[in-house]
Amino acid sequence: MENIMLPKPHKILRVLKETQAEYTFRVECSDESKHGQFYMLSIPKIGEAPISVSGRGEGYVEFTIRKVGRLTDGMFGLAAGDNLFMRGPYGNSFPVESFEGKPLIVISGGTGMCPVRTTLNYFYDNPEKCPEVRFMAGFKAPDAVLFTEELEKFKDRFNTQYCLDTGEMEGFKSGFVTQCISDVPFADYEDYNVVIVGPPAMMHIAAQECVKCGAAEEKIWVSFERKMSCAVGKCGHCKINETYVCLEGPVFNYTKAKELLD
Amino acid sequence: MKTSEIMTGRKDFYTFLQRLFYKEVDAQLLGALKGMTFSENCGDAEMQKGYDAIAAYLKNSGENSLDELAADFSKVFLGAGSHEGNAAFPYESVYMGEKPLVMQKPWEEVKKIYAQHGLALENVPSEMMEDHISIELQFMAQLDDIDDAKAFLSGHLLCWADRFCADIEKYAETDFYKGAAALLRGFLKMDLALLTELEGQEHAEKAYSVTDAQFDAVIERLSKDYKVYAPRLTGKFGRNGKEIVRFGEIKSVSEIVYDRQSDFSAKEVYYPVMQTMIYFTESESRESELKDDKGIIIIAHPCDINAVRRLDSIFLENGNHGDVYYARLRNKVKFVMLECAESFENCFCVSAGSNVCEDYAMALRLGETNSVLVKDGEFAALFNGCEETEFAPKFVTENKKAVNMPKVEGKDDVKLASGLEYWNSFDEKCISCGGCNTVCPTCACFDTVDVIYDETSVDGERRRVWSSCMLDTFTLTAGGGRARKTAGANMRFKVLHKTYDFKKRFGKENMCVGCGRCTSRCPKDIDFAEVVNGFTEALDTAKEAK
Numbered sequence A: 001m002e003n004i005m006l007p008k009p010h011k012i013l014r015v016l017k018e019t020q021a022e023y024t025f026r027v028e029c030s031d032e033s034k035h036g037q038f039y040m041l042s043i044p045k046i047g048e049a050p051i052s053v054s055g056r057g058e059g060y061v062e063f064t065i066r067k068v069g070r071l072t073d074g075m076f077g078l079a080a081g082d083n084l085f086m087r088g089p090y091g092n093s094f095p096v097e098s099f100e101g102k103p104l105i106v107i108s109g110g111t112g113m114c115p116v117r118t119t120l121n122y123f124y125d126n127p128e129k130c131p132e133v134r135f136m137a138g139f140k141a142p143d144a145v146l147f148t149e150e151l152e153k154f155k156d157r158f159n160t161q162y163c164l165d166t167g168e169m170e171g172f173k174s175g176f177v178t179q180c181i182s183d184v185p186f187a188d189y190e191d192y193n194v195v196i197v198g199p200p201a202m203m204h205i206a207a208q209e210c211v212k213c214g215a216a217e218e219k220i221w222v223s224f225e226r227k228m229s230c231a232v233g234k235c236g237h238c239k240i241n242e243t244y245v246c247l248e249g250p251v252f253n254y255t256k257a258k259e260l261l262d
Numbered sequence B: 001m002k003t004s005e006i007m008t009g010r011k012d013f014y015t016f017l018q019r020l021f022y023k024e025v026d027a028q029l030l031g032a033l034k035g036m037t038f039s040e041n042c043g044d045a046e047m048q049k050g051y052d053a054i055a056a057y058l059k060n061s062g063e064n065s066l067d068e069l070a071a072d073f074s075k076v077f078l079g080a081g082s083h084e085g086n087a088a089f090p091y092e093s094v095y096m097g098e099k100p101l102v103m104q105k106p107w108e109e110v111k112k113i114y115a116q117h118g119l120a121l122e123n124v125p126s127e128m129m130e131d132h133i134s135i136e137l138q139f140m141a142q143l144d145d146i147d148d149a150k151a152f153l154s155g156h157l158l159c160w161a162d163r164f165c166a167d168i169e170k171y172a173e174t175d176f177y178k179g180a181a182a183l184l185r186g187f188l189k190m191d192l193a194l195l196t197e198l199e200g201q202e203h204a205e206k207a208y209s210v211t212d213a214q215f216d217a218v219i220e221r222l223s224k225d226y227k228v229y230a231p232r233l234t235g236k237f238g239r240n241g242k243e244i245v246r247f248g249e250i251k252s253v254s255e256i257v258y259d260r261q262s263d264f265s266a267k268e269v270y271y272p273v274m275q276t277m278i279y280f281t282e283s284e285s286r287e288s289e290l291k292d293d294k295g296i297i298i299i300a301h302p303c304d305i306n307a308v309r310r311l312d313s314i315f316l317e318n319g320n321h322g323d324v325y326y327a328r329l330r331n332k333v334k335f336v337m338l339e340c341a342e343s344f345e346n347c348f349c350v351s352a353g354s355n356v357c358e359d360y361a362m363a364l365r366l367g368e369t370n371s372v373l374v375k376d377g378e379f380a381a382l383f384n385g386c387e388e389t390e391f392a393p394k395f396v397t398e399n400k401k402a403v404n405m406p407k408v409e410g411k412d413d414v415k416l417a418s419g420l421e422y423w424n425s426f427d428e429k430c431i432s433c434g435g436c437n438t439v440c441p442t443c444a445c446f447d448t449v450d451v452i453y454d455e456t457s458v459d460g461e462r463r464r465v466w467s468s469c470m471l472d473t474f475t476l477t478a479g480g481g482r483a484r485k486t487a488g489a490n491m492r493f494k495v496l497h498k499t500y501d502f503k504k505r506f507g508k509e510n511m512c513v514g515c516g517r518c519t520s521r522c523p524k525d526i527d528f529a530e531v532v533n534g535f536t537e538a539l540d541t542a543k544e545a546k
């Protein structure tokens, strides 16, 4: 029996400071991973935590980690050249192939941008695959804004709206990101997809707002963030009713997600 | 009749049934059927019903029978002509999968089983999935081993045959296929009884009357190859002033505490509270090793033995991949079933459906005189020299507590059950200590923790430790979010898991085995039987109000 919980060392290629609290770790890895999947990273001296792939390229994957609490603290002693133990990729993914050829609306809150970042870049790099991308990103405050350069870049090909819950910054509206949803002309679209990722309360409000504005529930996709100690259906932490988020998620169609009551 | 003759006879019948469900009746088969004389008193009412219906059809059959049967075959099994596509689709997956579709988990399972047996399934058309009724029947016709045949029959065919046959009867126009359904249903049930009987003969069970001294000698002999565990006193006292009983290694039968429920379950023997999983250095990770190569014998009551199947579902089945750390200990375990002299204070195993247990190597009655029933051939010689006796273990059939398990059916019920006001009452009552989880034989959840040996290096190990869904940190993420925020929400989660959603997921049985330990353990006197009854009542009321 193969030991599915044994992590393997991977070399850190570089560490990039995104904000005061967030760092992106680029790690040597040539696994095939799909949009929205995650890895279990071993945080030195602490333990394991599920972290979504926030970027990838030839021979590497990236993880963007927020420096909060004891759990992720251990990460920040690491530098390029050090080993990071990890296992994965785990979970299902956004059905990006079926997104092709239809308008795509992406709504992210804070670090919720990480799991959708590879999807956004995929459509940025292949503009012919998607007639229209609307990207709405919300952040708590100016110092929490992630991937600044990329946000700027997305402006040329996507319809973008960026928001700040508090504080002011150029190019950002003030208020919650969910306020932008009413601008989406759902009624004009024949077919479309909506991706929502962020804190649970934000996803809930955003999905309800979409539905209120005429979006069909089955066209909405969300990604759950849960405590996970195993990612392989054993530890029980991610379970909601009979659903294991690590096995059947983290991506759920909203028709299913709204049944997953905690 | 010799066992081998019986085996051949039943295998031939499987081949016959296989043909009936494999494809339409052709001229050759019709001719053969017409030439057969069907028994008029085969001894099984259901099968007789089938024989009679088929015989009646054949008697009145005419020129266009072949066409008529072919049309009925397509209607019943392929849904031809039905606007809704209703049919008795002949796939296990359709009946046993999470959704009524082909190629789901049951299909994966049977493929795996076929592969394990390395049996060649001949003449299978490529468009036919491996869990097609005719292929499962064909597989039965090829199995020589009684235990294997029984396992496949009860683990697969019998799980869906009843509903499948009922659908055939519903959709079939001809008596021929209605009869075939009755024949299939009747035969499968009869075969299970037959196999069970053969199994009994094969492993001739013997029972002995054993003195304490003889028993101690047996334990000593066993100890060469096994560690023998049983519930025993610990010298520590619980909050009720009673000495705590826990599973531990024993040397003498006198150590076994058999007349009360142990405070902790047997699971700690094969799924310890704490286990080292991995050793780390800067550049390497290595799986921990088991130091002991002895087998494990656990002497336990039926509830604890039934509980293992639940843990197996999670650790070996869930996610379609086994857990190494669990499997390596679990695979060493053999159980000795310790008969319950009486139902203990908080037990409700009868309501939980786990009072009876068949999976054991030996059964044991302790008291003034001790009796042992030996099932497992490995232990056959162990009691040579002891007096043979008649002994069949008894099971508790009534508890002091009875529990009405909730009837949660469909999404609306789940929503209703989750939203009940009832759960809020636990916000005050339950102090989220998690004690109930630690004593439960079916709680499987764990946390992992990394330990480093000294601050100057990263060398260290990863351990896993039992976790508890009742703790308020259970769903706490690194970012500080908590999915379930109150004691009431945790209670709802636990109760639904124990009495509803585990069964929903694995399809076999509820998680809770009714051992009553959580009730005995709770510092706030929360009685789990009452909690479940209260839930069922609140849910029923809410359903009525709708």
Ligand code: SF4
Binding pocket: B436, B439, B440, B441, B442, B443, B498, B511, B512, B513, B514, B515, B516, B517, B518, B519, B528
């Ligand atoms: S929930 Fe309580 S009664 Fe049920 S198996 Fe667990 S400890 Fe025993």
Ligand code: SF4
Binding pocket: B429, B430, B431, B432, B433, B434, B435, B436, B437, B470, B521, B522, B523, B524, B525, B526
């Ligand atoms: S033992 Fe009692 S108080 Fe403690 S978590 Fe369980 S139900 Fe709550």
Ligand code: FES
Binding pocket: A227, A228, A229, A230, A231, A232, A233, A234, A235, A236, A237, A238, A239, A244, A245, A246, A247
């Ligand atoms: S993370 Fe352990 S069961 Fe899903």
